[in-house]
Amino acid sequence: MAARPTTRFAPSPTGYLHLGHAHSALLAWHAAREGGGRFLLRIEDIDRTRCRPEFTDAITKDLAWLGLDWDGPVRVQSAHFREYRAALDSLASRGLLYPCFCTRAEIAREVAAIGAAPHGPDGPLYPGTCRRLLPAERAARIASGQPYALRLDMAAALAAAGGPLSYEELGQGRLRCDPARFGDAVLARKDTPASYHLCVTHDDALQGVTLVTRGDDLRPATDLHRLLQVLMGWPEPAYRHHALLLGPDGRRLAKRDGARSLREMRAAGMDAAAVRAMAGA
Missing domain, CATH: 3.90.800.10 (Glutamyl-tRNA Synthetase; Domain 3)
Incomplete structure (x- = not known):
């Protein structure tokens, strides 16, 4: 991995962010900032039937509220x-x-x-x-x-x-x-x-991402991604697949299951530092 890593957080705007997203974003942000590198924000909105502009707007507000900053412009996949x-x-x-x-x-x-x-x-x-x-x-x-x-x-x-x-x-x-x-x-x-x-x-290669930090549920996809990287001559990043946060029922936090959103926590007046601690990163 590069001495000064470039990491990214790349959510899909199909709903509001929850603690699981905060956990992943914070891990990537800390890896970049502690290594003197770059942290990028990318909006993966290729599914035009499920993605909504209001969710994209909420993503940037939630991350800023958590105290996360990013380097350079936000890449929006639907524009490319x-x-x-x-x-x-x-x-x-x-x-x-x-x-x-x-x-x-x-x-x-x-x-x-x-x-x-x-x-x-x-x-x-x-x-x-x-x-x-x-x-x-x-x-x-x-x-x-x-x-x-x-x-x-x-x-x-x-x-x-x-x-x-x-x-x-x-x-x-x-x-x-x-x-x-x-x-x-x-x-x-x-x-x-x-x-x-x-x-x-494609975007990890284009943006110079050297460390991909994402949930363990996406670990299998790395096999296919490495094949595409080799076929296209794209550089190989390092990977860090982290455990998923679980709810009280033992199931992973998910938008579709109604996991409490960061937006709701923010609106309820919760302290951002406390939410970061809850996210465990």
Whole structure:
């Protein structure tokens, strides 16, 4: 890892921040400030159906209230779809992507027909239906306006990467990667020009992030991210995956479960220092 680390906090504005977010943000902020480095704020709002401007505004207010400052302008992913398209075009030009016209229902039926279908971190692996389409049929479907996603041809990608992959986990050393467990991962969805996996890896490289601090629930994704870094010639950051904060019921704090937000704590007049202590970072 660089002597002066560059870290980032990259929330999705799909709800208000809670203590779990504060924990992650504070870990990254402390790592940067204590190491004399940079702390970046990035808004990962590629999902235009769920992201809201009011949540983005609340994120900056909550972080400022906690006493966190960031370096440089805030990068907002939805303003950079052309950059992600260029990365996709690069992969496609090397035969590493293919269009997938399958609906979720069609995929579910195929998986059910297989029976004991292999599973990855995100569920049953895609059975490769559209990978087997002839070029002429692909072209005809695209010309007819049929919507499609873009999938990574995992076998071709691994061959292009060459050799085993690994990443540096702080405190644990080099850990082996197994990107194949994701199967032919989606890198651009029918309703979203680029996926989380592509955008986050692209932006970490572009912004010079040298230490990725994020929750342990995202540890499996690192395998796929390392593959993309190798394929694109992007630099490799170090990683620190932290434990998730749990609620009184023993479940991890989550927006969808109604975890109490920082905004509510701030409105209730709670002391920011006390909230930082509750966040445990």
